[in-house]
Each structure stands twice: as structure tokens, then as C-alpha cells.
Amino acid sequence: xxxxxxxxxxxxxxxxxxxxxxxxxxxxxxxxxxxxxxxxxxxxxxxxxxxxxxxxxxxxxxxxxxxxxxxxxxxxxxxxxxxxxxxxxxxxxxxxxxxxxxxxxxxxxxxxxxxxxxxxxxxxxxxxxxxxxxxxxxxxxxxxxxxxxxxxxxxxxxxxxxxxxxxxxxxxxxxxxxxxxxxxxxxxxxxxxxxxxxxxxxxxxxxxxxxxxxxxxxxxxxxxxxxxxxxxxxxxxxxxxxxxxxxxxxxxxxxxxxxxxxxxxxxxxxxxxxxxxxxxxxxxxxxxxxxxxxxxxxxxxxxxxxxxxxxxxxxxxxxxxxxxxxxxxxxxxxxxxxxxxxxxxxxxxxxxxxxxxxxxxxxxxxxxxxxxxxxxxxxxxxxxxxx
Amino acid sequence: xxxxxxxxxxxxxxxxxxxxxxxxxxxxxxxxxxxxxxxxxxxxxxxxxxxxxxxxxxxxxxxxxxxxxxxxxxxxxxxxxxxxxxxxxxxxxxxxxxxxxxxxxxxxxx
Numbered sequence: 001x002x003x004x005x006x007x008x009x010x011x012x013x014x015x016x017x018x019x020x021x022x023x024x025x026x027x028x029x030x031x032x033x034x035x036x037x038x039x040x041x042x043x044x045x046x047x048x049x050x051x052x053x054x055x056x057x058x059x060x061x062x063x064x065x066x067x068x069x070x071x072x073x074x075x076x077x078x079x080x081x082x083x084x085x086x087x088x089x090x091x092x093x094x095x096x097x098x099x100x101x102x103x104x105x106x107x108x109x110x111x112x113x114x115x116x117x118x119x120x121x122x123x124x125x126x127x128x129x130x131x132x133x134x135x136x137x138x139x140x141x142x143x144x145x146x147x148x149x150x151x152x153x154x155x156x157x158x159x160x161x162x163x164x165x166x167x168x169x170x171x172x173x174x175x176x177x178x179x180x181x182x183x184x185x186x187x188x189x190x191x192x193x194x195x196x197x198x199x200x201x202x203x204x205x206x207x208x209x210x211x212x213x214x215x216x217x218x219x220x221x222x223x224x225x226x227x228x229x230x231x232x233x234x235x236x237x238x239x240x241x242x243x244x245x246x247x248x249x250x251x252x253x254x255x256x257x258x259x260x261x262x263x264x265x266x267x268x269x270x271x272x273x274x275x276x277x278x279x280x281x282x283x284x285x286x287x288x289x290x291x292x293x294x295x296x297x298x299x300x301x302x303x304x305x306x307x308x309x310x311x312x313x314x315x316x317x318x319x320x321x322x323x324x325x326x327x328x329x330x331x332x333x334x335x336x337x338x339x340x341x342x343x344x345x346x347x348x349x350x351x352x353x354x355x356x357x358x359x360x361x362x363x364x365x366x367x368x369x370x371x372x373x374x375x376x377x378x379x380x381x382x383x384x385x386x387x
Numbered sequence: 388x389x390x391x392x393x394x395x396x397x398x399x400x401x402x403x404x405x406x407x408x409x410x411x412x413x414x415x416x417x418x419x420x421x422x423x424x425x426x427x428x429x430x431x432x433x434x435x436x437x438x439x440x441x442x443x444x445x446x447x448x449x450x451x452x453x454x455x456x457x458x459x460x461x462x463x464x465x466x467x468x469x470x471x472x473x474x475x476x477x478x479x480x481x482x483x484x485x486x487x488x489x490x491x492x493x494x495x496x497x
Contacts, residue, residue, distance in 0.1 A: 294450070373448060377438045
């Protein structure tokens, strides 16, 4: 393999380029990124960067060493099609890049509301999104967050710190329900109330009010919440539409085997856009986790180059974290439908605890900790022992 | 010199945290003691809570790995090294001599 094209220039794309060099690939690497910016880290966008304590330099992912990667960057360019026959990537400006291998690392984008929205309504996924939102979160601003998932929770937390008044509107019965389940979602969601954020649960959004600029949010029960700023945090969807006619199997992202290879020879997928078979859950899952974007490329690169790759066992355990109101929430593993909760340390009421998710057969399959990093790290590795 | 504690209270695989000018983490790796700055250079996290793997510690939050001998990170997300400090044991008592700055040779590669 002499030439490899990486489509996507965020954490997974950059890590793929680094992994290629680390594993001895000395051919040509082209990296395509649809943003103008050099690779940057996204977790701080809803936290330190939004709060103004981290600069654009701070969140940059490239290091002086990376100049030695010898990567040909195509930034501000969008891949529009993949010709799997020739393994050619077609760009929006007409360039056609033909290579021996292609790594798809196109990530996911923020889901948006179906209608056009007035000014003052934001999503948060990119650096440009964060720049725009940061200008609006001034002291006293009334912020409505639609969606009480992790991104919404982190933005609420940051906004409170900036002196905003915050309401969260959530359709489910509990915040963080999809990731943590109703009970643990509710426990973690108490952080909002403790910090003066109002939570509106089982509340559907009827419409955004405001002719040019948003002035309020109307809920399905008729209530109207006044707003200066609205953030829509209703999840993300993989950037795979451009592959629709390529013959690459797609289902909630790019389908791959455990190593990240697609059915099409020489084409791999990594990071948020990859729906990969996972040994830990024995099923395919798309993981929108930073850790996955950091760890998956090494395996995919090894598979592409026909090399052996042995990752530490705990890398197979899905892991994510969130920082809210000065607390660290960590979760590893997964949640099965028949899970029950077992508190290992601390207590739920104090909000400082470590809890296990135990499946119907009595085996721990997931661990959740708030401000318990040491015990959490031990459990994360014990969970890997299931494999 | 900063007093850490009794060696008997710091068995292999364990760590301790002490306060110097900055917080310092002391590790016992199979009988050999190492000390580095306790705060991960990527984001506020305590490395003494991290996972020991040979002569490296993995940050408990975001998996940045630091070499205990040099303070260098092995890859992202951390970019900057942590300071390393001298550890001494006298009559079963552990002490740390805090360095003034990051080793210039190490800083050069960060």
C-alpha cells in the first residue's frame, strides 16, 4: 500500500495519520477536512472553551512533532463521493484523489430542528459553533437548552458559571436517560437543580417564538419560556450520506468489523461515523466517544496494513466522561435492558458515588462514578476481564 | 524535602499525594519509587488516582500516559511533560525533593 486517503480531520482522522506513521507506513497520506481549521479537540468546546478559560491554541490537536507526519492536508474541502472501484475520493472542487487505501473518519454532526430557526438558536459541535455561542452567553442572558443529554448538561453547567439563567427542556422522563437509564440519569440530573437550573421533563418543544431573533420557547403543554438564547442538543447523526452510492454498507454509520474494516477491500472507518462490531457488547455499535476516536484508528490501520495489533484489554470497554458543575461523571461499559443498579461506594443522595450496572445474570456490565476516578479506573479494567 | 510517609504505607502498585509548591504524586513501582507532578498537563486530574502500568501512569480521566522516569507524555491528549522529582528513603521514611522546573531536555520535545 503506497497511498492512503483519510476523509475527516478531527481526532479520529489525525490519530489515523499518526498511527500510520507509528506503524511504519512511509507512503503518501492525504487528509481531507471540511472545516478550515487544523484538527482541534471537541470536548472543551462545551466547557473550558465556552467558558473562556481555554483558547483556540489550547484546544489544537496538532503538535510540533506532527509536521514530521508528512501529511498533505486538504482543509476546507468536502468529500462528495467515493468511487470504490478505483478507491478514488471526489472533492467538492473537482479534485479526484486515487489511493490504495481509504479511511473514513467523517464523524457526526449535530442534529437540528426540522424547520428554519430564528437568530439566537444554536447547536454545538464545531469550533465555529462554539465561537458563535460564546458571544451570546453574557451574564443575565436567559438560556433554554433543548435536550438534557451530555452536551446540553455541559452547556447548562458552563452557562450558569457565566452568569446566565438556564432552563432545560427534555422530552424524556429523566436527563441523560439514553446513556445512563432513568434512575441514574435522574441522580446525575440533580446537579442541575443544585445549581439553580430549572429542568422541564416530559416536555415537548412546540415552537420557537421570535420573528428575527428568538424571544421564547413554547412547550407542547402551552407554557412559554422566555429566552435570549436557545441551544438545541438533541444528538448527532453520522456524516455518511455522501457514501450512499458507493456500495459501502451503511446502517447508522459505516458498518465495519471489529477492526474497523468495511466489506470493501482497502476501505476502513473509524470514530463517530463507524458502526463497528464490538467484542464487549457482541454487537455493532456506533460510539460517539472521544476515547473511541482516539483508540480505534490504531486497530484499523493495523488491519489495513496487514499487521498484528494488540490493544490493552480495557480499550475494548466503551468509556466516556462528562464534566458538569465542577463534578466528574465517568461511565464505562454498557447498559443492558435488564440492568439493575448496585451502589459500590458512597451514596446516591450525596451525589458522590460509584455504582455498577448489573445484568440479569448478576454480572457487572457497566460502571458509573461521580468524582471517584481511582475506583472507577479499577472497575473499568475489571469489566474488561469479562472478555 | 517534603515528607511523604512511611515506606510501609506505600506498597508496590500504590501511590501517595503530597503538597509541594504544586501537588506531587509518589508511586511505588515494584519497589522503585518515582515522583512526578500530580496534576495532568491535559486537564485538571490527579495522576495519583491513575493506573500504573510498568513505569507509566495513565491519567484517570482521559487516558493520557506519562513516563514516570522522564515525565513525558506518550501521546495525546497530553502535550506537555510533568516535572519529575527525586525520591529518597531514610530509615523507612519517604521524602521528595521537589524540582524547580521541567527538565529542559524534556521541555524541548513537548
